[in-house]
Amino acid sequence: MSNLILVRITCPSRRVAEDIAEVALEHRLAACANLEGPVSSTYRWKGVIEQSFEFILWLKAPEANWGKIDALVQRVHPYDVPAIVAMPLTHVSSAYEAWAIENTES
Structure with a gap:
């Protein structure tokens, strides 16, 4: 199992x-x-089914950085949720895991 x-x-x-x-x-x-999109999204928001185009951002990171990534997204993302x-x-x-860890260490 990877970290x-x-x-x-x-x-x-x-x-x-x-x-x-x-x-x-x-x-x-x-x-x-990595960035993908636009993709079509369908979801319920405030009781109404909505459809929109969104972009998917994928980040590869050490598990230990989850809290900091979540805090960053909550701070700068325009969505309420x-x-x-x-x-x-x-x-x-x-080799990839070693590269990822090397590039996320301070």
């Missing part, structure tokens, strides 16, 4: 996703960011 997580954040625009990625990498919270989830990475090549 890395894959964090998934939905963002209302490419700019928001890029801004979060830049801060996460600048502060060494994540080693890598940003969708931020993390999944443990159970299988990671040893």
Whole structure:
């Protein structure tokens, strides 16, 4: 089992996703960011089913950085309730994991 997580954040625009990625990498919270989208999202908000286009930001980071990443997203994301989830990475090549840890250590 690896000590890395894959964090998934939905963002209302490419700019928001890029801004979060830049801060996460600048502060060494994540080693890598990938951006996908736009994707179509359907969800219930305040009792109404909504549809919108969003961008998906993926961050690869040490599990120990989850709290700081969550705090960053809560601080800068424009949504009242940003969708931020993390999944443990159970299988990671040893070279990639070493690179990710090296690039997130202060």
